[in-house]
Structures are given as structure tokens and as C-alpha cells.
Amino acid sequence: MSARIVQFFLILIIASSCKKNIQKVDKIETAKSFYTSLNDNDFKTATNVFLDSVRRYENGDSSVLSKDQFKNWLQWDSVFKPEYKILDISESTNGIQVRVSKTDKRIQFLNEEPVIFEEYLKFNSGKVESIEMVKYVVFHDDKWSAKRAELVGWIEENHPDLNGFLYDQTKKGGENYMKAIELFNNKTSTLDSLE
Numbered sequence: 001m002s003a004r005i006v007q008f009f010l011i012l013i014i015a016s017s018c019k020k021n022i023q024k025v026d027k028i029e030t031a032k033s034f035y036t037s038l039n040d041n042d043f044k045t046a047t048n049v050f051l052d053s054v055r056r057y058e059n060g061d062s063s064v065l066s067k068d069q070f071k072n073w074l075q076w077d078s079v080f081k082p083e084y085k086i087l088d089i090s091e092s093t094n095g096i097q098v099r100v101s102k103t104d105k106r107i108q109f110l111n112e113e114p115v116i117f118e119e120y121l122k123f124n125s126g127k128v129e130s131i132e133m134v135k136y137v138v139f140h141d142d143k144w145s146a147k148r149a150e151l152v153g154w155i156e157e158n159h160p161d162l163n164g165f166l167y168d169q170t171k172k173g174g175e176n177y178m179k180a181i182e183l184f185n186n187k188t189s190t191l192d193s194l195e
Contacts, residue, residue: 028089031096031121034128035086041078043071055130072170079174080104087116095122099137109151109181110144154187155180 030049037045047067055064065073081104088099098121103114116138122130148166155162162183165176 026126027091027096027121027123030123030126030128031089031098032086034121035084035098035100038074038077038082038084041074043074046070046074049128051124051127051129054128056133057130058133075171076169076174077104079171079178080106083114092120095120097134105181106177109185110147111138111140112143113138113140115139151180151184154184158187159183 033045034049036042047070050067050070053064053066054070055062083103085101086098087101088097090097097118099116099118101114101116107115115136117136118134120132120134121128122132152166155165159180162176162180165173165180167173168176
């Protein structure tokens with residue numbers, strides 16, 4: 001009789017450990033799917049990992065984005081043709097720690113190389129509950145700020161119809177941002193060819 005009890009507990013322990021491994025794979029696969037969906041501008045897959053909304057934490061600020069608000073941001077982001085690459089991913093207590101490289105036309109203009117950052121995706125009931133920006137590993141704040149200020153100043157002076165592009169995180173705002181960068185780059189190319 002006691003052999004059956006021991007056997008039962010062994011089966012229970014093995015089943016429990018298998019369940020934990022399945023959950024680990026699911027969280028990592030969910031995180032990978034999320035970043036792939038950002039590359040593909042796949043709103044449905046990107047928001048499928050959330051409950052009804054997702055909380056974002058960055059630089060001490062917190063905001064809650066509904067699926068529609070996230071879609072608007074994703075449409076803005078897609079204008080710049082982003083490329084997200086997972087450099088490292090691991091599971092921790094309640095979530096997934098991810099090191100990501102991101103480049104796009106806006107980042108190349110402002111940072112001149114991909115930004116690299118670490119995020120923590122916290123899970124609840126198998127869904128992403130929050131995304132916390134842990135830290136930037138590669139981000140040239142001085143260069144970014146200077147180039148952005150130069151771009152905004154030049155646009156105000158030469159193309160005032162595009163003023164406000166910096167703060168409009170809709171698809172139209174992203175298109176205006178790209179147009180501002182292209183006009184600025186064309187101005188710079190024209191000046192270089194005259195010298």
C-alpha cells in the first residue's frame with residue numbers, strides 16, 4: 001500500500017514540474033510573439049497577449065493603455081518601419097526579462113544606431129499585465145535631444161505646417177514626423193552637394 005502512495009506522489013511531482021516547464025515556455029513564447037508582432041505591425045497578435053489593457057512603466061511614469069490606444073501607438077510606430085530584435089530573454093518570478101534592440105528611421109536619425117533596452121513583462125493569468133522599461137543599455141540622450149531640437153527648430157522655420165509632429169502619436173503624426181525627417185535630410189543633402 002505504501003508503495004502506491006509513494007508512486008502517486010512521484011507522479012504528482014513529475015506532473016507539477018512538467019506544468020511549470022510548460023508555463024515557462026508559454027511566457028517566453030508569448031514575449032517572443034509580442035515583439036515579432038511589433039515588427040509586423042500585427043495589432044491582433046500584439047494585443048492578444050494583454051488582458052483588457054496593459055500598464056506601461058518608464059522613467060517613473062505609469063500609464064494604462066487600452067487595446068485601442070495601443071493600436072494607435074502601434075500605427076504610429078509602424079510608420080518608421082521598426083525592427084525589434086530580442087538579444088536575451090529569461091524568465092523570472094512573475095514574468096519575463098527581455099533585452100531588446102530596436103531600430104527604425106526615426107531612431108537612426110536621432111540616435112544614429114539602434115537603441116538597446118531591457119524590459120520586464122509581468123504576467124497575470126497567463127497574460128501580460130504590465131511592461132516596465134527597466135533601463136536603456138544604448139541610448140545617446142545628448143545626441144538624441146540635440147538632433148530633435150535641431151529638427152523641430154528647422155521645421156518651425158521652414159515648414160510650419162508640420163509643427164506639432166513631435167507629440168502627435170497617431171498614424172498621421174508619425175507620417176508628419178517622417179516627412180519632417182525627410183525634408184530635413186534633403187535640406188542637408190542639398191547643402192552638402194553645394195559645398
